[in-house]
Amino acid sequence: MTSDAARADGLTDAVQAVLPALEQWLRFTDMTGPARRRDSWQAVLDVPLPDKGAGAGPALAELADWVVANGLPIGAPGFTGFITTGPSTVPAVAQFAAAVASPQRYAVSAFNLLEGVSLRWLAQACGLDPTVAGVYSSGGSVANLLALGAARQAAFERLGVDVGRDGLPPGARGRIYAGTEAHHTIHRSAAVLGLGREAVRPVPVDDRQRVRPDLLAGMIERDVAAGDVPVAVVGVAGTTNTGAIDPLDALADVAERHGVWLHVDGAYGLPAAGVEELAGRFAGVRRAQSWIVDPHKWLATGVGCAATFVRDPELLHRTFTQTPAAYLAMPGSGAVASAFEDFGVHYDDLSVELSAPPRGVLVWAVLREIGRDGLHERIRRHVAYARRLTDLARAHPRLEALTDPELSVACLRYRPAHPVADAELDALNEELLRRLWRTTAHLPSSTVVAGRFAIRPCYVGVRHTDADVTGLAAALVELGDALVAERAA
Ligand SMILES: Cc1ncc(COP(=O)(O)O)c(C=O)c1O
Numbered sequence: 222m223t224s225d226a227a228r229a230d231g232l233t234d235a236v237q238a239v240l241p242a243l244e245q246w247l248r249f250t251d252m253t254g255p256a257r258r259r260d261s262w263q264a265v266l267d268v269p270l271p272d273k274g275a276g277a278g279p280a281l282a283e284l285a286d287w288v289v290a291n292g293l294p295i296g297a298p299g300f301t302g303f304i305t306t307g308p309s310t311v312p313a314v315a316q317f318a319a320a321v322a323s324p325q326r327y328a329v330s331a332f333n334l335l336e337g338v339s340l341r342w343l344a345q346a347c348g349l350d351p352t353v354a355g356v357y358s359s360g361g362s363v364a365n366l367l368a369l370g371a372a373r374q375a376a377f378e379r380l381g382v383d384v385g386r387d388g389l390p391p392g393a394r395g396r397i398y399a400g401t402e403a404h405h406t407i408h409r410s411a412a413v414l415g416l417g418r419e420a421v422r423p424v425p426v427d428d429r430q431r432v433r434p435d436l437l438a439g440m441i442e443r444d445v446a447a448g449d450v451p452v453a454v455v456g457v458a459g460t461t462n463t464g465a466i467d468p469l470d471a472l473a474d475v476a477e478r479h480g481v482w483l484h485v486d487g488a489y490g491l492p493a494a495g496v497e498e499l500a501g502r503f504a505g506v507r508r509a510q511s512w513i514v515d516p517h518k519w520l521a522t523g524v525g526c527a528a529t530f531v532r533d534p535e536l537l538h539r540t541f542t543q544t545p546a547a548y549l550a551m552p553g554s555g556a557v558a559s560a561f562e563d564f565g566v567h568y569d570d571l572s573v574e575l576s577a578p579p580r581g582v583l584v585w586a587v588l589r590e591i592g593r594d595g596l597h598e599r600i601r602r603h604v605a606y607a608r609r610l611t612d613l614a615r616a617h618p619r620l621e622a623l624t625d626p627e628l629s630v631a632c633l634r635y636r637p638a639h640p641v642a643d644a645e646l647d648a649l650n651e652e653l654l655r656r657l658w659r660t661t662a663h664l665p666s667s668t669v670v671a672g673r674f675a676i677r678p679c680y681v682g683v684r685h686t687d688a689d690v691t692g693l694a695a696a697l698v699e700l701g702d703a704l705v706a707e708r709a710a
Pocket residue numbers: 304359360361362363365404406457459460461486487488489515527
């Protein structure tokens with residue numbers, strides 16, 4: 222018995238106190254409940270800071286009854302709104318196990334070992350050379366930041382400047398080239414790296430939302446002539462809006478010709494590059510200098526897990542190394558008899574995080590459970606779902622497919638039998654989506670494709686079934702017809 226107010230024992234009882242609520246949650250029977258009941262749980266939870274603790278029992282009961290029961294169902298079978306999903310069972314348990322058994326990723330532990338093992342497995346599962354160096358972070362936002370940090374370091378080192386150490390030279394204008402469909406975290410990375418959001422040159426996309434490499438060379442040449450420093454070309458391997466894959470081989474040609482770093486943002490799509498029959502769509506992917514992938518998307522590890530891969534980790538080190546801290550200096554030579562005599566890989570010097578949970582164990586858990594084959598089967602199934610929904614939309618007189626899916630994102634809209642202007646169609650589909658959310662278990666999101674409002678399901682979750690795909694098409698027609706009838710009445 223310790224004198225601390227917090228319990229540090231009784232783990233089994235504590236888990237058992239919450240498990241029934243978690244099992245109930247995973248039935249996903251009350252999709253609109255948490256929003257409808259918001260007043261009730263807000264009243265219970267949003268209270269003044271307690272001076273006296275309620276104790277473990279009441280805290281766990283509140284966790285089960287009010288917090289778990291009012292979570293966000295992104296792992297539900299019909300949820301296709303985000304490009305992230307909930308964890309499958311084994312990584313969910315691995316996350317809990319890591320929180321208990323190895324809250325940090327460093328020093329001599331099996332968790333630390335799995336950081337490196339899983340990065341190698343992940344690279345291979347994505348069709349990359351397993352010798353690339355990796356580091357985990359919290360998500361694609363940070364992963365992109367790290368990769369573009371390395372690119373910035375390389376670009377300015379070529380001019381004799383160590384930006385990580387000395388900062389950007391006065392007046393220097395670095396440039397990043399990314400398609401107009403690239404994720405906005407590229408722009409934020411540019412801002413954080415001191416280049417500014419405006420440093421991201423928007424490269425136009427073609428009618429399939431893929432960046433146009435034919436326009437890229439001219440943009441780089443004009444910038445170089447103006448004295449700007451090209452830092453990176455970004456190719457998106459699976460855009461967030463439509464799942465489009467930029468022509469990576471052609472981007473690599475232009476980048477190589479101009480001596481510019483090629484970064485592949487594969488936060489969502491990179492795992493598909495390892496699938497034999499899809500690999501052709503990612504031709505050239507291995508020619509890049511850096512890549513990111515989010516296991517919290519297609520690997521369903523649970524949110525908080527991304528990886529950055531680079532060819533040369535020294536660049537990451539020079540960009541992000543900390544000034545040495547005395548308390549981190551470990552004596553490290555000869556036989557290691559204590560976990561704390563070997564810090565392991567200094568991921569803290571390759572990234573912006575010092576304290577960080579082990580994330581490799583999540584990726585390890587997924588790949589140990591289902592293997593590369595299981596992951597690739599999942600991706601094939603999801604890509605087939607997007608294709609099937611698109612085919613259903615094409616075959617139906619009142620549905621319209623707005624893209625030809627490359628990966629597992631489909632974009633479609635309801636179109637009434639009578640002619641309607643585009644603006645009216647947008648408004649109708651917006652209302653239709655709201656009704657879908659409120660009255661069904663089908664929860665896609667929306668996007669805009671070439672100026673048109675689209676309903677956009679993205680299949681990355683482990684619980685989707687064929688019925689969720691056909692059910693969504695049917696629900697769109699049924700609710701769309703009802704809406705049109707109401708408006709005509
Ligand atoms: C292509 C792409 N890049 C980067 C990100 C940012 O990732 P995260 O949300 O994990 O920070 C996303 C997120 O959806 C994405 O789709």
